[in-house]
Amino acid sequence: MADVLKKVPVREQEPKVRATNFDEVCLGYNKEEAVEEAQRCLHCKNAKCVQGCPVNINIPDFIGELKEGKVEEAYKVISESSALPAICGRVCPQESQCEGKCIRGIKGEPVSIGKLERFVADWARENGIKPPAPQAKNGKKVAVIGSGPSGLTCAGDLAKLGYDVTIFEALHEPGGVLVYGIPEFRLPKLDVVAKEVENVKSLGVKIETNVIIGKSVTIDELMDEEGFEAVFIGSGAGLPMFMGIPGETAKGVFSANEYLTRNNLMKAFRDDYDTPIVHGKKVAVVGGGNVAMDAARTALRLGAEVHIIYRRSEAELPARAEEVHHAKEEGIIFDLLTNPTEILVDENDNVRGIRCIRMELGEPDASGRRRPVEIPGSEFEIEVDTVIMSLGTSPNPLISSTTIGLDVNRKKCIIADEETGKTSKDGVYAGGDAVTGAATVILAMGAGKAAAKGIHEFLSAKS
Amino acid sequence: MYKILKAGQLAANIYEMVVDAPRVAKRCLPGQFIIAKADEVGERIPLTICDYDREAGTITIVFQPIGASTEKFAQLKTGDSFRDFVGPLGQPSELCLESELEETKKKRILFVAGGVGTAPVYPQAKWLHEHGVDVDVIIGAKTKDLVIMEDKFKSVCGNLYITTDDGSYGRSGMVTKVIEDLHEKEGKSYDHCVAIGPMIMMKFCCLTTKKYNLKTIVSMNPIMVDGTGMCGACRVMVGDEVKFACVDGPEFDGHLIDFDAAMKRQAMYKTEEGRKLLEFREGKTHHGGCGNCGGDK
Numbered sequence: 136m137a138d139v140l141k142k143v144p145v146r147e148q149e150p151k152v153r154a155t156n157f158d159e160v161c162l163g164y165n166k167e168e169a170v171e172e173a174q175r176c177l178h179c180k181n182a183k184c185v186q187g188c189p190v191n192i193n194i195p196d197f198i199g200e201l202k203e204g205k206v207e208e209a210y211k212v213i214s215e216s217s218a219l220p221a222i223c224g225r226v227c228p229q230e231s232q233c234e235g236k237c238i239r240g241i242k243g244e245p246v247s248i249g250k251l252e253r254f255v256a257d258w259a260r261e262n263g264i265k266p267p268a269p270q271a272k273n274g275k276k277v278a279v280i281g282s283g284p285s286g287l288t289c290a291g292d293l294a295k296l297g298y299d300v301t302i303f304e305a306l307h308e309p310g311g312v313l314v315y316g317i318p319e320f321r322l323p324k325l326d327v328v329a330k331e332v333e334n335v336k337s338l339g340v341k342i343e344t345n346v347i348i349g350k351s352v353t354i355d356e357l358m359d360e361e362g363f364e365a366v367f368i369g370s371g372a373g374l375p376m377f378m379g380i381p382g383e384t385a386k387g388v389f390s391a392n393e394y395l396t397r398n399n400l401m402k403a404f405r406d407d408y409d410t411p412i413v414h415g416k417k418v419a420v421v422g423g424g425n426v427a428m429d430a431a432r433t434a435l436r437l438g439a440e441v442h443i444i445y446r447r448s449e450a451e452l453p454a455r456a457e458e459v460h461h462a463k464e465e466g467i468i469f470d471l472l473t474n475p476t477e478i479l480v481d482e483n484d485n486v487r488g489i490r491c492i493r494m495e496l497g498e499p500d501a502s503g504r505r506r507p508v509e510i511p512g513s514e515f516e517i518e519v520d521t522v523i524m525s526l527g528t529s530p531n532p533l534i535s536s537t538t539i540g541l542d543v544n545r546k547k548c549i550i551a552d553e554e555t556g557k558t559s560k561d562g563v564y565a566g567g568d569a570v571t572g573a574a575t576v577i578l579a580m581g582a583g584k585a586a587a588k589g590i591h592e593f594l595s596a597k598s
Numbered sequence: 599m600y601k602i603l604k605a606g607q608l609a610a611n612i613y614e615m616v617v618d619a620p621r622v623a624k625r626c627l628p629g630q631f632i633i634a635k636a637d638e639v640g641e642r643i644p645l646t647i648c649d650y651d652r653e654a655g656t657i658t659i660v661f662q663p664i665g666a667s668t669e670k671f672a673q674l675k676t677g678d679s680f681r682d683f684v685g686p687l688g689q690p691s692e693l694c695l696e697s698e699l700e701e702t703k704k705k706r707i708l709f710v711a712g713g714v715g716t717a718p719v720y721p722q723a724k725w726l727h728e729h730g731v732d733v734d735v736i737i738g739a740k741t742k743d744l745v746i747m748e749d750k751f752k753s754v755c756g757n758l759y760i761t762t763d764d765g766s767y768g769r770s771g772m773v774t775k776v777i778e779d780l781h782e783k784e785g786k787s788y789d790h791c792v793a794i795g796p797m798i799m800m801k802f803c804c805l806t807t808k809k810y811n812l813k814t815i816v817s818m819n820p821i822m823v824d825g826t827g828m829c830g831a832c833r834v835m836v837g838d839e840v841k842f843a844c845v846d847g848p849e850f851d852g853h854l855i856d857f858d859a860a861m862k863r864q865a866m867y868k869t870e871e872g873r874k875l876l877e878f879r880e881g882k883t884h885h886g887g888c889g890n891c892g893g894d895k
Contacts, residue, residue: 305826307635307642307682315828345684347826351621373828377840384833384840384859386866393829401641401823409641409667410823411867484862531827533845 140243143172145250150464154435157319157404160461161225161250166206169254173201175239176246183236184248189581190288192216194233194248201251210259213252214266218291218335219284219580221260221327222313224253227577228455260330266291269338273297275594278363279340280348280534283311284576285369285567287335288583289590293367294338296591301363303346308400311371312568312576315400316392318429320436321458324399349533354541354563364597365562365590368549369583372528372568378421382478383524387413387486391422391430391525398433415439415521419489421475422525423447424573428458430523431467441467442517446474446494446507472496472507476514478522488518528573538563548572556586557593564590600634600683603656605676608746612662612714613672614648620655622647622685628721629691629817629849632657633825635682636674641667644822646718646794646848647686657685660717660746687825688848692815693792694725702726705789707733708780708812709755710773710803712795716746718817719794724754732756734788736776738799742767773799774806781810788812793852797864801857808853816852818843821866835859 146162147153153160164172176198184194193212200209213220229235229249237245258264275298279290282304290300308314313328322328336342348354348370357363375390377383394412397403403412418434420427423445431441443462445452448471452459463469472494479488493513496505535543542550542559549558549565556564566582568574604616622632631646649658663669674680693702707726711719716737726733734757739745741764751758760768761776769776773795780786791814793803800816807814823829825844832843837854841847 305684306824307684315824345682346621347684347687350686350826351625351684373826375828375830377830384835384863386863390830393823393831396823396829402639408639409670413866484859533826 138243139175140239142175142244142247142250143168145247150461150466153320154465157436159323160320163257164250164254166204166254166258169201169251170204172247172251173198176202177238179238183238184233184246187232187234187236188216189232189577190216190584192233192252197255198246198248198251201255206255206258207262207264209255210264211267213255216584217580218266218288219331220252221256221331222284222322223577223580224249224251224256225322225327226317226575228575230456232577260326265337266334269295270297272299272339274299275365276301276361276363277590277594278303278354278357278361278366279369280354280366281305281311281369281371281567281569282309282332282342283313283369283371283567283579285371285569285579285583285586286311286367287332288580289367289369289564289566289587290340290583291335291338292584292587293590294335294340296587298591298594300339301341301343303348303352304342304344305347305370306400307344309342309344311369315396316426316429318395318399318433319404320432321429347533349537354534354538354560358562365564365594367556367583367586367590368534368558368563368565368569369567369579370531370534370569371579372573373531374529375524376526376529377524378475378526380475380477382480382486385478385480385484385486387415387520388478388522388524389413391420391426391523392528394430394523395426395433398437404433404437412437413521415519417519418442418521418523419444419475419517419519420523420525421445422527423452423454424525424527425454425458427523427525428454428462428467430525432462432465434521434523435465435467439521442470442519443467444470444473444475444489444491444517446472447504448472448496451504470517474507474509475522479516486520486522488516489522490514490516528568530569530572534569546572551582551586552589554585555589555592556582557589562593564593599679599681601679602674602676605674605678608660608717609744612660612744612746614658614660614717615671615674616656616658617680617683618655619657619683619685622657622683623650623652623655626650626657626686627690628694628725629718630686630688631819631825631848632659632683632685633687633822634659634671634680636667636670637681640670640681642682642823642825643667643671644687644819644825644844646817646819647721648717649721649724657683660714662714684825688844689846691722691792691849693790694722696729699729702729703731706787707731708777708788708791709733709735710738710777710791710793710795711735712738712773712793712799713740713744714746715795715799715817716751719792720747720750720754722792723751727754734780734786735759736761736773737768738762738773738776738795739767740764772802774802777803777806777810791815792817792849797857797861800852800855801861804852804855804857814852815849816855817848818850818855818860819848820860820863833863
């Protein structure tokens with residue numbers, strides 16, 4: 136009998152093997168393992184896990200179906216709340232959401248909810264199970280800007296309610312951050328992302344790629360000339376931040392966005408694609424979030440020795456626990472309590488190193504985390520040929536600056552009501568990173584869901 | 599898919615295409631650019647808009663193949679399609695804004711066009727002509743056969759000065775010599791200059807116009823990926839500020855640009871691009887026989 140306090144272990148590619156390929160790291164449960172793990176769920180009456188889920192999936196019920204081996208039924212339960220379960224099962228920070236609240240977790244390990252969700256979604260896909268068909272069309276047109284997690288979720292929910300939904304995507308592939316940001320080894324593009332996008336399209340959602348709202352067409356034109364009665368803005372937080380230290384425009388310094396977009400969206404890691412990427416030998420990634428882990432593990436797979444440079448200590452790393460664990464297993468070197476002060480260049484403007492200073496933790500700051508303070512005289516140099524800046528992103532002002540009457544806050548984030556997604560402009564709703572600044576896939580999905588409800592109420596009241 | 603309605607050549611190795619792209623044609627202005635991608639595996643290549651027809655819904659692009667991706671573009675024929683074609687991107691030329699027209703009309707304007715950079719000057723000169731402003735244009739090319747769009751320019755500009763490096767057509771020498779001659783020997787003076795062409799030409803144009811205190815705008819075409827401000831690959835130092843050419847540009851005050859740094863950045867992927875180009879041209883026959891590129895390993 137397995138230890139009921141522990142999760143059924145999930146199979147993964149060996150660290151040494153996976154460090155040299157872009158195939159998925161986690162192999163997921165098979166049916167036997169999933170059913171066994173499902174038995175650990177206590178089916179709490181007042182389930183805390185559901186409260187921890189931004190889209191309120193009925194977790195005890197889907198696991199209940201799974202306990203009896205009814206995977207298709209379990210998929211139906213998840214589909215009531217989520218349009219992208221195969222994605223969420225892979226990229227949600229479960230430890231701070233559903234699994235963080237699991238009663239099992241008080242004494243032992245929580246139920247592996249994320250891996251179970253992933254199993255159910257993968258099984259449904261492999262067995263050709265589609266989400267339930269939408270209601271009859273009501274003929275009302277809604278535009279969704281951006282095909283990332285918030286846009287896909289909002290579009291899917293509105294289509295289910297009978298709306299005629301068109302998604303406008305600026306890039307040439309739908310998926311937003313799921314395609315350009317999160318690497319293949321964490322989220323397979325063809326088997327998982329493209330399939331979930333197909334599911335949303337099968338609900339009747341149209342996707343027009345290569346349209347940049349604010350440039351190709353404005354929101355006002357969509358509403359006044361193209362007949363859209365409501366608009367959801369899920370354009371994400373796309374602008375990369377830099378540190379403002381000397382040497383940042385040198386050759387060999389990249390934003391994590393550029394590095395990951397080249398590798399993920401443009402598939403630079405594959406020989407049969409045309410876009411180049413620099414194969415550094417020694418790479419420094421500055422930052423400690425999920426994006427930093429993704430960039431570091433990508434550089435490793437392209438053949439580099441990789442250092443993560445982060446100014447606080449391990450306890451403050453914002454990345455998912457699983458990503459940090461995987462990065463360490465694969466051999467990423469963590470230079471913690473370290474902050475860059477200058478990027479060193481050679482006579483041709485190529486990066487030759489990075490000068491850093493040691494930090495210690497002082498008093499807690501506004502975020503509640505202890506503030507890192509420089510230790511005087513502790514500067515040192517690390518020899519690297521590539522530096523990847525992964526310091527977070529801010530929303531692109533393209534839409535807010537071209538839409539009349541759309542209010543933004545000091546950080547250029549669109550101001551939207553949390554419950555309904557309503558903005559200062561009539562008929563225009565927003566959610567995801569465009570509103571919150573850089574956050575997670577699942578929070579964006581939660582916002583897309585809330586906005587779909589808000590738009591439905593708005594348009595129902597209108598007619 | 600974005601259909602190529604007409605594909606042709608303006609000179610040896612300079613290609614012109616008219617592409618069906620109604621959303622871009624509806625809104626674009628001179629100075630803005632598009633990004634095109636030939637096929638699924640292709641690179642996203644930024645190209646300045648060289649003409650547009652709002653009614654027909656078409657955009658004209660002109661390019662010179664310099665790498666595997668633009669070489670791939672050059673092989674496309676009338677009736678073929680780009681898989682992706684997005685725009686308009688970047689800011690329009692500050693001279694081609696209705697709101698500034700009264701101010702613009704007061705200015706004596708000089709355009710300096712170099713090589714394939716002649717093409718993106720055309721829509722600006724044309725827009726200004728249609729709005730009652732006739733500008734002077736210098737076209738510079740290596741040799742007679744590489745002078746492009748001369749007749750088109752004749753119908754939209756005031757004085758047209760053509761110069762070739764080898765003296766085979768028009769005046770003889772670089773465009774900077776024409777700028778000097780106009781100012782020093784021909785009694786001309788200007789309030790505003792726009793220089794578009796190879797980076798090295800724009801650099802020397804700016805050095806020359808600085809002598810005459812002539813404000814000079816240049817069009818930067820750095821390495822880009824998405825073109826919407828997302829990746830930051832196109833960072834350019836303008837004065838002591840870092841600007842993104844894709845959203846803040848592509849046109850900047852040339853007297854504030856650090857051209858040497860920009861040229862170094864431009865060369866970042868040269869080795870990789872060179873290899874790709876060789877692979878593209880020589881296909882399966884390319885086995886890295888040179889011993890340098892690693893293709894034989």
